Amino acid sequence: MRNAIIKSPSDLAALRDAIRTQASTYKFTVYICGGAGCVSSRCDKVAEALRAAVDSAGLSNDVRLVVTGCIGLCAHGPCMVVDPDGVFYGDLTPEKAWSIADRHLRGGELVQELCYFDTDRGEYLPYMKDIGFFSEQVKIALRNCGRVDFSSLEDVVAHDGYFALAKVLTDLGRERTAQELIDAGLRGRGGAGFPTGVKWQSGMNQPGDQKYIICNADEGDPGAFMDRSVLEGDPHSVIEALAIGGYVIGANKGYVYVRAEYPLAVDRLGKALDDARAAGLLGSDILGAGFDFDIEIRIGAGAFVCGEETALINSIEGKRGEPRQKPPFPFQSGLWGCPTIINNVETLANVPAIILNGAGWFASYGVGKSRGTKVFALAGDIVNSGIIEIPMGMTLRTIIFGMGGGMKGGRAFKAVQSGGPSGGCLTVAHLDVSVDYESLSAMGAIMGSGGLIAMDENTCLVDTARFFMEFVQDESCGHCVPCRSGTKRMLELLLKITSGRGAPEDLEELQELAVIVGQTAMCGLGQTAPNPVLTTLRYFKDEYLAHVVDKQCPAHVCKALRIYAIDPDKCRGCAACAAKCPAGAISGVIRQPHSINTDKCVKCGVCSDACKFDAVVC
Template sequence: MQILVCSGTGCNASSSRTIVERLREALRAAGLERDVEAIATGCFGFCEKGPVVKIIPDNTFYVQVAPEDAAEIVAEHIVGSRRVERLLYRDPKDGRRVSDSKHMDFYKKQLRVALRNCGFIDPENIDEYIARDGYAALARCLTERTPDDVIGEIERSGLRGRGGGGFPTGLKWKLTSRSRAGRKYVVCNADEGDPGAFMDRSIMEGDPHSIIEAMEICGYGIGADVGLVYIRAEYPLAVRRLRTAIAQAEACGLLGERVFGTEFSFRIEIRYGAGAFVCGEETALIRSMEGRRGEPTMKPPFPAEAGYLECPTNVNNVETLASVPVIITRGAEWFASIGTERSKGTKVFALAGKINNVGLIEVPMGTTLREVIYEIGGGIKNGKRFKAVQTGGPSGGCLTEKHLDTPIDFDNLVAAGSMMGSGGMIVMDEDDCMVAVAKFYLDFIVEESCGKCTPCRVGNKRLSEILEKITAGKASMDDLEQLRILSGVIKDTALCGLGQTSPNPVISTLEHFYDEYVAHVADKCCPAKRCKPLLTYYINPEICVGCTVCSRNCPADAVVGERKKPHVINPALCVRCGTCIEKCRFKAIGVK
């Protein structure tokens, strides 16, 4: 029997490591340490209800577990064979307790391919990876197939890059293999700079050996003997587990010289990034690894011809690589049978925002946004109305209710005015201001721009300034037209893909929420009541009892009035901090 405890970064922050220790202490006290294992695993995905604990083999699923619950789980479930009912997930639709994750809406429509081992194995134990067919795909490639056979398998699978571009993976491998050079490189892009995105981090934390195996398979296919993992230094747990996995693979003869006794040798090194968003673009990433400023370069030449140190280089992101071993093991036809005609397989998303079930999900391509948001995601928090969903991170667009039945794949999202991106998916409700949302993403882009090309360096700064005027109530209708024109110019003229897609949040919100822009400009009001300069705080004299709590807590002395008499707010002094609303027990203060 095993007790699996989610130990990804999120659950670690909620004391999951302490839970593992407490479980082991309780098992020792009960004399069961030889019969039952408490294992720290990777991410289960159900972040909204973490820390999560699963009992194998009965698959009991406990949520929001605390360290003090460990002794009870051992005493009741392990010793007494009785489930701890209060720790079971409660279905919000009918209030019933659900003991098995297979019967939870969050998991029902998921298909875990890239995430197949996350939450099931100890990522720091190579034996557990091997027990789940780990390194079997590499062995098959080295002993049974030629490099061309391996590349052909990936081509037939239809796997496309999961980092945002969607370029056919097999074709990228083929182009690199055809380049003639004394040395070639395999690069794993683990930079992951999108706000709210944690797909690649979770895979590296929960299944690092799959990345090592995939890089070796790629190296064999294209003729490379060195792999480089470019990972942001802000991922300490992923870095530690990746280093542990590399050392274990080398110790077992699965990485290094003459792997599986063949002529193939391969080594992997780690390169650290400083968290620059632009270094998600492959040429900027390569320059950063070379110790130079992380800036995109003109193409051609492409990295497949002249990449790292001017050598042919193949760059794939973490999620793309995570699918490679299972494609080799189960066959290209199996993978190609999942998804849509032009987008095969599954996609991992970081589902966040105003959604009941925040977490990491993996669904077949072609699953609709409605299924993701209302079935897997459990709908909008607090019964609010759905307003928009941002897909593709800062470079994606905001889709509305009319797009909810759009099948999620590379082509459909682009046609709808957004993009797949690396997999961030942020849900917004009726309380979100879409002008402020566009400004948030533009401010991020401005901060992260490498500054190499004028359209991105200057153009996005001007976009941000116009949005600042709009949210401050200082813009005119001419500014809206300038916003539209400038967005189109940047999209058409920026150097790299990140710059070319940077205006997408502005373009999509202008198209779908133009009335909100007009309200900010013409009526000088924010319909969602989010833009502070456009808000006016007031006190309802029919409700106010003159308790003076608001005036005593106002940091700007904007609330005036006598005790036991209705107070008023001086709009000239009010800084719109919301302290008065927070402190008022009578709900006498409103915003208009």
């Protein structure tokens, strides 16, 4: 069955049925996570050990081993899932893999101590359906991640891969396909939320002999890894969607623009493209429908601004990655002056599922104008970090405390940053607000590409604003004055404030600059760059005032505002702190409380690290 040439929809169906029949002969299917996080944790060693254990136990005919894409719960990688019951095992090692093979796959016994432990309930939860991280999810864009062998075209076809393309080519046609996406309510998942079907209609109706469709995989937000996970775990869904989009708008060439920092995604996408061409699913006369289409990978150098569609187009053309003035819009004049449609990875991953299941099915999820699901990278000071896909309308509370398991170490929740460096920081008062395009926008945040960074009580929101402004200022292409100079001045003010030199009037200037930059910058990067500053000024004004008026950082994060002292009631006079102090700022007599000379103190924190009695306070 391998290396089969698929010339028609009937060939596709025959291959699917044959692969499914073969897979049904196994008693167990074990999905070993091969996402980037688990790869870095040496999931390959776990997979090798499990294969060896299965062979040693004579279970090769009973157990099907699949290295798949990201299963999602990155905090417990390397991990695996054993079907048919959906048993989750995490924090694996080669030795643990042998135990699973012996006790579960051979002996039929759940290895409880290797399953997920719920600290709130105080018990092990073997089944994914009982684990809050998984049970609340609805997977559409991620439907194949963690369930399909990304390296096998046959396995993809067995999970209905390329059947949406066949349906479009032989049944729906161009107009009905675009209308199906409109009826489904699919909006761009890259930030702006523009209706995908309307965009495709614009490309379809735009005259031109040569058109292009591009997948924007230039995911550069700190803490975001949604698109990477899709490309690594289900590259064929993106290939299929690009082919569908190419057919609808009348393009015969597509591009995937992906950053060089994603070598695993590039390798897996490249192999998937080769396999699709070899099978006849890319190239000439696809599925016997007379449709010609192919895809090329273009690797970006990691400029954040190239996530903006016109900067991305410039980069593909070999020019400096900076935005173009709009209009004309890309659907009118894009790549090499031709009509061009650009969608991000997650948007495209939804398309085949909508075509196969119908607009009504997709639209049944979500709220208001935000239909379907959204993929988020859940990161920060949270227990269960990883990739999730939730129906639009779920609350931040459910995401952070239900799926994310709350804050590490039982610390208090302080803020969540939504939408990457262009997003906003929200507070505990926003935890019960619906997560959708309109609700987040009303609070000063954005959906963005889907980064969610949870922060605990030890986080300084002024310093957080500084971090994101530093990132944006460094990534600014410098093409327009508001972004080039405005973000630089905003960063200077934030550095002044966090270093203890700020004044109340600096907050007024910071607010004014943020508004001006947002209103006058040329592209989306500059227009949304002030969001972290605006939202922290709005919701955490007291923290700014503490920095500029009291010259204190309530979270004790800003180094220049730290004041170290020794609690005489806790100090044992061991002199460990004095021995480590690089500035000679600590004095005292052995077995008597010591003290810190604040004029000499360089605020390095070494004394706090050296003290075994928690006597050093800040």
